[in-house]
Amino acid sequence: TQLLEQSPQFLSIQEGENLTVYCNSSSVFSSLQWYRQEPGEGPVLLVTVVTGGEVKKLKRLTFQFGDARKDSSLHITAAQPGDTGLYLCAGSTSGTYKYIFGTGTRLKVLA
Amino acid sequence: EAQVTQNPRYLITVTGKKLTVTCSQNMNHEYMSWYRQDPGLGLRQIYYSMNVEVTDKGDVPEGYKVSRKEKRNFPLILESPSPNQTSLYFCASSLYLGGSTDTQYFGPGTRLTVL
Numbered sequence: 001t002q003l004l005e006q007s008p009q010f011l012s013i014q015e016g017e018n019l020t021v022y023c024n025s026s027s028v029f030s031s032l033q034w035y036r037q038e039p040g041e042g043p044v045l046l047v048t049v050v051t052g053g054e055v056k057k058l059k060r061l062t063f064q065f066g067d068a069r070k071d072s073s074l075h076i077t078a079a080q081p082g083d084t085g086l087y088l089c090a091g092s093t094s095g096t097y098k099y100i101f102g103t104g105t106r107l108k109v110l111a
Numbered sequence: 112e113a114q115v116t117q118n119p120r121y122l123i124t125v126t127g128k129k130l131t132v133t134c135s136q137n138m139n140h141e142y143m144s145w146y147r148q149d150p151g152l153g154l155r156q157i158y159y160s161m162n163v164e165v166t167d168k169g170d171v172p173e174g175y176k177v178s179r180k181e182k183r184n185f186p187l188i189l190e191s192p193s194p195n196q197t198s199l200y201f202c203a204s205s206l207y208l209g210g211s212t213d214t215q216y217f218g219p220g221t222r223l224t225v226l
Contacts, residue, residue, distance in 0.1 A: 004153075006153075009151075033215075040219070040220070041217075041219060041220070042115075042201050042203070042217025042218055042219055042220055043154070043201075043215075043217050044217070045214045045215065048214075088153060088154065090154075097142070097159055097161055097167065098156055098159065098169060098170070099144070099156055099215070100156075100170070101146070101153040101154040101155070101156075102153050103151060103152065103153045104153050
């Protein structure tokens, strides 16, 4: 069974701090996605990365796909309370139509 | 408004009483999927469908059934629910076949409790 391990599981930081969330696997993925989920809602896609080593930026969020396409990271610069939520990574392997989701990182940014 | 809808949003039932959770999308998406979300386990895929009459198992299909008779609907059926199926369920859809760069759009979730 493919697994995507996320770390840390929980993170509580002050507004303005930087943070990095990691998503690791022993499997190779053809693409990897990051979602954010707010309480009472479904996950919402933030970004998709497909090329090993790829870096994408979304305002204060920077996403990186590992060179071997087995891992990914999400870096938030100058976190704000609006960044609070559950962050999920999800991978898909070539030739399948399945998605594997990570265990999630619950982020709380204090004002 | 483009959306994925699920009903009911909340359901409390008893062991063994058959139930159906409906899912509908109005975006003409080909790919639809069901997930369950449990604390510490993230989302786990139950079943997915690539098109009408084409479905396949995800990672945790035991105890669930699905059907895709129309493109817009993808109901999840629990023939004989058990307490270990107590969970938060999400339906999702995407335009093309999943597994690449498609955006999955998620419904608002159905919180199921099986007593």
